[in-house]
Amino acid sequence: MSNAVSALQGEVYKGFATVADVGPSGMIALRGDLGAAKLKGAVKKATGVAVPGMRKAGFAGDNGVCWMSPDELLILCPYESAGDMTTALQEALAGTHHLAANVSDARARIVVSGGDMREVLAKLTPADVSAAAFVPGDFRRSRLAQVPAAFWMADDETVEVVCFRSVARYVFDILKNAAIPGSEAGFMGT
């Protein structure tokens, strides 16, 4: 058994906000009819979380379910649980048109925390991340500088970002650059 590591191997940068690699993180891509009772039941049973509404994310304990598109969810869980959870979803949805894939090793998960974390994000994405438009429970797919990324707020001072593993270094470095002390734009009123 190989020793799984995240692309950034736990790197942390402390600027006016803290940027930190979460480390190996479980992620499952689930596609199917999000309105179907069978899928809703399977997701709830596997994760303990109900299928969220458009651009929302729900959490229960270590698990989370995020709305990616009208036919796709991103399931978050501990790295070690992803394999079994994927199998459980596949078994629960057998006979239904769906796709459940363990994408844990294809993605990176980075957390930006601190009172000014909205500033860091706002420098890199066209999405409205002001307190009026983006709060815990919301989920947004957009871009960070030149690459696609998705983000959600864990609490009022913490935002989590997922991106492709192949661009993990790029995303970490632009977040780090945006968090350099003295580069606060003061635009978000924090």
Next chain:
Amino acid sequence: MLILHCPYCGTDADETELAPGGEAHLKRFGPGSQDADFEAYLFARENPMGVHFERWRHANGCGKWFHAARCTTTLEVFGTYSAQTLDPPQEIRDAITAKRPGWRWRDFA
């Protein structure tokens, strides 16, 4: 900056989240069709000053394709709508008529 409302994820996405997909409502002419029809399908495109129909993809977002009706001279957006249609829905046509009475685009009016 062009901002289009994505009908699939409800986001008002600016153009840096979007990928252009060219002219909308093209009818495909494939094997067995007349050469002139095939040529027109491949190459003949509208290039209007004014009302235009386009395909866009919310590439840095939910990933879905959708349609947009807008004005090429003012960048005014009349509306966006589902990709699962062969022609613009009535509310889009009405929105255009309200702003550009007498508009015409290919076979639509």
